[in-house]
Amino acid sequence: MFLINCPFCGERDQSEFSSGGEAHIVRPKQPTELSDDEWAEYLFMRKNIKGIQFERWNHVHGCRKWFNVVRDTSNDKILSVYKMGEKPPVNYK
Amino acid sequence: MPNYRIHKTEYIDETKRVSFKYDGKTYFGYEGDTLASALLANGIHLVGRSFKYHRPRGIVSCGAEEPNAICQIGSKKDLTEPNVRATELELYEGLEASSQNCWPNVKFDIGGINNFISPLIPAGFYYKTFMWPKSFWKKVYEPLIRLSAGLGKSPTEPDPDIYDHKHVHYDVLVIGGGVSGIIAAKMAAKNNLKTLLVDDKKILGGSTIYQNNESIKIDDKLSSEWLKNEIQEIKKLSNLTIKTRTSIAAYHGYNFLLAKENLTDHLPEEKKKNKIRQRLWKIRAKKVVIATGSIERPLVFNNNDRPGILLSNSINKYLDYYGVTCGENIILFTNNDSAYETSISLHKKGIKNIIVDLRKSASSKLIKQAESLGIKIYFNHVVTNTFGYRKINSLEIMKLSEDGNTTIGDKIKLSCDCLGMSGGWTPMVHMHTQSGGKLDFRDEDQVFLPKENSEDKISVGSCNGDFDLENIIDKTVNKINKFLDIDNQDYQDTNIICSKENDKRNIWLLPNKIPLGKTKCFIDFQNDSTAKDIKLALKEGFRSIEHVKRYTTTGMATDQGKLSNMHALGIIADTAGVKMGTLGTTTFRPPFTPLTFGTLVGRNVGKFFEVVRKTSMHEWHVENNAEFENVGQWKRPWYYPKNGENMHDAVQRESKAARDSAGILDASTLGKIDIQGTDASEFLNRVYTNAWSKLAIGKCRYGLMLNEDGMVYDDGVTTRISENHYLMTTTTGGAANVLSKLEDYLQTEWPELDVYLTSVTDHYSTASICGPNSKKILNKLFPNLDLSDENFPHMSFKEEKLENINCRIMRISFTGEQSYEINIESKYGHSLWKMCIEAGKEFNLTPYGTETMHLLRAEKGFIIVGQDTDGTMTPSDLQMDWIVSKKKYDFIGKRSLYRSDTIREDRKQLVGLLTDDPKEILEEGAQIVSDIKTKPIDMLGHVTSSYFSPNLNKSIALAVVRSGKTMKGQKLIIPMENKNINVTVSDTIFLDKENKRLNA
């Protein structure tokens, strides 16, 4: 069970959070301009990395804020947390 | 009665005699005994029958690894517990235990016949034998297996005991209170770290606490005496918490561990009452020290499973801790030095014993000590067979060949009444691997060891493969200093004297002149699998340890192979000719020992099982005999039966009253989200399919919300309260998810929008009054409110006071009738409801529940998201194209509405169905077809909603049907178990297509 450091509240038990999948997938500004394939790319395609993964988490039973997490899926270590809108830490790529 | 208690120890209180029943017979033991030690003191070894062959089985060990002495405790329907290990169960006055695996009784039983037909029960027996005929499984095979196999009995009534959960945080958690755990805990706590030490036994000290050999000393004292001092010391430390009778059940990531504390299992019945039985500790520790020790291995030879054959070290513990000898003429069979400690201990108490040692020769302090005591030792010998049916009475040994692959020379027959075996020691790496740790293999003594120690966990003592006392203490001290980054000098000058083992010889499957197929060399005692089974599995092509394990069921019993896994691996490695370290191990899964469901569930039973949400009108519904329906966590009135009505009759009455005069519904559970901010209108434009910018203040609008994939997600009416203030309603079940979804978009995609969302579901209570007389009732409640259609038309909103309390009134309708929803602060909800009922009396205002609501809306063809939709329906599939804005550039899900798949004409689409026989009510979920002759039958769709409408006096249904939009008037068939029902596709609106009733 993870211990997640919410950027707004501090360390909390994983049971207070919900995971929101891969981070940094931006909703297209002009969906109508996209082909079916391009739209499907946004809608369905997600990475499932063994290793360092960027994820969205929501402190759903706390401050209800969304934020980003850098997690190594091979050992579940959370390497970094940062707020929405912030750039991912450059040392993880 | 025989008495095998031969001397006093400080752990057995002979002043406190305890009576207990085992298999219906009364025996006596003492406070401090386990059930196993008390049985052995009474000379009882035979405690059950083996799982497959029903061979007599005896107590093998003295701890959690026990495979045979598995008991059923108690016989009450609500208080009986299966799978309890007699070796762990502390004796208490009034204990009633029975052997679990021996129907009809332990001494003679039907299953014993299996022993003689055992050639017919090979590996994979269950897979091969009980596969066919299939019809036999339920009625013949399963009851037979269950009856004759020791699966124990579950209680059949609710557990009356109380269980508890506790969350704790520590700097350091130490698992295991043996010598290394005690040292680690002391070092941590003395260095100002908040420390928790847990041990599954009643007292601390592990196996050192009863150690009494003169050649093992610390600071010139017996190691047990030295350790007792240490225990006294640590009990004084203020920041150390010690929990005995507490075992770690699971070690999860991020140092989150679950522990079970036994609080009353050792108490007499009358003292257990009204106390918490077991407590589940949920532990977060910054650092974890694993000091779980090791367990002795059995040896694999022919007939190694007779009662009276125990692990050698267990014989030692029964003797020196419990004062009980397991026999009077004991043979110890070993491949290492530890059996010599047992031998010397037995010798000291005057118990005759001899040693059979696999090793060609060996020399160490212990061996010299045994030799000098005149104990007979057969080096380079192996036990080849044992005899005695209900208990061992003799055995045969033979000399080993140079390479150890075969036996040579003559058989020597030796008589005995007990055999101790020691195949070396297996470090308990369960905790390490459960936490994600990897293992290394050490060839020298064939053990798996923790591979790495991380910043937040470390293994010390014999679970880390350090076996002699000097090694254990020195390494523990050094490692803990480093691990905790401290400089503790307490053990700097500790002087340790011990015996060092110099010689090793390991043979996983001991050689025998008899062909393997004719032997019974047990590996897994509890699941009855033998070396032959493993070899057969390999012959049949199984290679992976995980497959062999499942095929032979080795290691799959309640003891999870604590005694058997290593031998299974060893034999596979030897047979396949590979190095054991390359095979890997099976996965060690939690729990380490079985947990009761009660412990896992804790207090969350009965009314605490799940959170229940009640509206402020709930008490009124209860007083008026409502039947309730669970909608999410909400209790909603389902229908209000009068004078013994059934649901059908009540719903017919309620729905007729609502259309003929007036009905009232508690609509408080609908999700309510308060939306404010200068961009609120723009926000609604983006989340709903229709346009919101032009909605006038004081008006309401129905909205449909999609997922980004274009499928209908939720619906509801939203009211514009002021320029930048809206009140959104959602479905009852969808409220929390809708809020989360909206927050997601707001925070992550559109942070530039000035919008604030607040859930106000619980803040307002809602009474919804509908029907032709609803306006008259409203007029009585709000005499100053102009209710004319001009001033207060359908889909509009007014604020008005009821007495002094502000109400928000929406004229909106989910029934097709003229209808008003009155919202009031929840604390006034109950009063509002009662005032409505009072005002409605002269108009037969009838309270109705969710069932009538569903019927009334179905008559109008209004969908219920989640009933008529299932996450695969677009607005167009629901024939609701009218609500999708063509003008808006974008909204959630818009782009998906013209993907190649969503524009297919032959998608399942919502239609109405009318049965040819108007009295016939369809079953919701029933399949719909057009042709029942062509096989396989092509399924076109299914019924989503179905009712008998009293207002139309006929059956109506909604359904989703492939290409349904084009099928109006077409005949379809609903095949049921015993008949086919003919239906005609109709419009989805069955009543008042012109919406005249809204303004009637």
Ligand SMILES: [Zn+2]
């Ligand atoms: Zn937070």
